[in-house]
Amino acid sequence: MRVDLHIHTRPRSPCSTIDPTDLLSEARRAGLDGLCLTEHQNRWDDRELKALAAAAAIQIFQGNEITTNQGDILVFGYPEEVRGVVPIQGLHRDVKAAGGLMIAAHPFRGFLLFGITQLRMDVQQASQRAVFQYVEALEVLNCKLTDPENQMARQVAERLGLLGVAGSDAHRLDEVGRCVTILEREVGNEQELITELRARRFNIEFLTRRRDEDKP
Numbered sequence: 349m350r351v352d353l354h355i356h357t358r359p360r361s362p363c364s365t366i367d368p369t370d371l372l373s374e375a376r377r378a379g380l381d382g383l384c385l386t387e388h389q390n391r392w393d394d395r396e397l398k399a400l401a402a403a404a405a406i407q408i409f410q411g412n413e414i415t416t417n418q419g420d421i422l423v424f425g426y427p428e429e430v431r432g433v434v435p436i437q438g439l440h441r442d443v444k445a446a447g448g449l450m451i452a453a454h455p456f457r458g459f460l461l462f463g464i465t466q467l468r469m470d471v472q473q474a475s476q477r478a479v480f481q482y483v484e485a486l487e488v489l490n491c492k493l494t495d496p497e498n499q500m501a502r503q504v505a506e507r508l509g510l511l512g513v514a515g516s517d518a519h520r521l522d523e524v525g526r527c528v529t530i531l532e533r534e535v536g537n538e539q540e541l542i543t544e545l546r547a548r549r550f551n552i553e554f555l556t557r558r559r560d561e562d563k564p
């Protein structure tokens with residue numbers, strides 16, 4: 349089951365240009381079997397989500413992208429709306445109590461800009477960032493990041509024994525389905541998705557050219 353774990357739509361994520369209805373056909377074209385709506389700091393209400401899912405030929409899941417004092421966190425299995433910037437400790441406590449999963453989104457985005465490679469930050473140092481004490485997973489493939497940024501995330505995930513997942517962080521239609529988490533089993537809801545990720549029954553893939561782009 350090919351799932352894109354990280355997608356933004358408008359108007360709930362104003363930074364995105366993706367219309368939810370266009371997203372459904374685009375996701376099919378991109379060969380996805382499922383997608384996760386991870387709007388910034390707000391959620392779809394259940395009724396609207398049901399209506400969208402009814403029109404879809406693929407599975408639709410919902411997560412949150414929450415802004416914390418330790419960076420952006422993707423959360424699954426925590427159906428609460430969290431606005432503003434929150435301390436990660438409190439979020440971790442609440443998500444854990446709900447049985448949810450926390451993923452550090454694009455953990456090394458911009459690390460080249462800040463000259464960390466020039467300072468030769470190594471994997472061991474990178475692993476000490478506080479955020480990694482509070483998450484079970486890192487996004488190790490994100491289509492907006494450079495290869496070295498994604499690579500650093502993958503090495504840190506391996507070193508710390510955390511899960512390494514893929515999500516496009518799509519804000520435009522052509523980004524949908526670029527970074528895919530491929531589950532070994534079919535899942536029908538967020539809880540099953542979490543179970544499969546925790547059991548490490550998945551692979552990840554980065555498509556530099558999407559499957560449909562060779563077709564006319």
Ligand SMILES: [Zn+2]
Pocket residue numbers: 356361363364388519
């Ligand atoms: Zn955004």
Ligand SMILES: [Zn+2]
Pocket residue numbers: 354356386413453517
């Ligand atoms: Zn995002």
